[in-house]
Amino acid sequence: MEQMIPLTIDGVKVEVPAGTTVLEAARKANVNIPTLCYLKDINETGNCRICVVDTGARTLQAACVLPVTPNMVVKTNTPAVRAARKLNLELILSNHDKKCLSCPRSNTCELQQLCLEYGVDSQAFGGYKPEYELDYSTPHLVRDNNKCILCRRCVAVCQEQHVAVIGANNRGIDTCIGQPFNMTLGETPCISCGQCTAVCPTAALVERDDTDKVWAALADQTVSEACPVSVREGSLWLNRYAARHQAKNIIADTKPLTDETAEPVIRAKGVWYRYERNDTDVVKGFDFAAGKGERICILGGN
Numbered sequence: 001m002e003q004m005i006p007l008t009i010d011g012v013k014v015e016v017p018a019g020t021t022v023l024e025a026a027r028k029a030n031v032n033i034p035t036l037c038y039l040k041d042i043n044e045t046g047n048c049r050i051c052v053v054d055t056g057a058r059t060l061q062a063a064c065v066l067p068v069t070p071n072m073v074v075k076t077n078t079p080a081v082r083a084a085r086k087l088n089l090e091l092i093l094s095n096h097d098k099k100c101l102s103c104p105r106s107n108t109c110e111l112q113q114l115c116l117e118y119g120v121d122s123q124a125f126g127g128y129k130p131e132y133e134l135d136y137s138t139p140h141l142v143r144d145n146n147k148c149i150l151c152r153r154c155v156a157v158c159q160e161q162h163v164a165v166i167g168a169n170n171r172g173i174d175t176c177i178g179q180p181f182n183m184t185l186g187e188t189p190c191i192s193c194g195q196c197t198a199v200c201p202t203a204a205l206v207e208r209d210d211t212d213k214v215w216a217a218l219a220d221q222t223v224s225e226a227c228p229v230s231v232r233e234g235s236l237w238l239n240r241y242a243a244r245h246q247a248k249n250i251i252a253d254t255k256p257l258t259d260e261t262a263e264p265v266i267r268a269k270g271v272w273y274r275y276e277r278n279d280t281d282v283v284k285g286f287d288f289a290a291g292k293g294e295r296i297c298i299l300g301g302n
Helices: 022-028 079-093 110-117 153-160 195-199 211-218 231-245 259-267
Strands: 004-009 012-017 072-074 141-143 167-169 176-178 205-207
Touching: 004 022, 012 022, 022 072, 079 110, 153 195, 195 205
Parallel strands: 004 072
Antiparallel strands: 004 012, 141 205, 167 176
């Protein structure tokens, strides 16, 4: 029979199986303990020290790696605990690129949210701060170590994927997450799974944003637009899209479309794949024959 351990967290009595951490017990009791580096069963290392709690011991302890003990009394929100969390956040910010307004994770950044909650002074500590060039070497993501907080979530999840192409390099204040032998990410056998971007609490790893390239391509009059679905398929797709999103001004019907009606129907989707076509291109039965001018087809359905 599984041994159950009784404890009290912020006045809430709870029983959990032996071996459970204080953080997990707190979540069972609906008591919030903030974290930055924690990923259940993947990254439980106590790196960030944001989850510190008061258990009556000589020092505050990290809840994510602290096993419960019988009749333990845990306090998660004392003045000393809040002061320690605030200090740890200020130390993290001392080595962090604080250009939050232009950051792709602004308003969804876990670090930013905690700093707001604890009233952190972003200029509490100064001094030397390493600077890193952005890594654009892969087609799918961008690494910005200036925003990295060394939580090692990305390292853990990359190992979980059995890829393990990233890890901690250097020592002390020069520690950074990178690849062996100072390779770029594009030079490694990265499989482009995107798990590292999904778990990063800041914008140290984000998906590549090519929005500017899309706008530039749409404004380029030297190319025409086309895609790999027929006009009829595009019409059916637009009808489903209009119904699902209650879209306004969508011109579409299920009847076969002529050259004259194709362009306004297809334009309704708004984003296309562009390429330099020739006068003999055929896209699934839609004829771009010579003398009929440029036509537009849908890029196929999201």
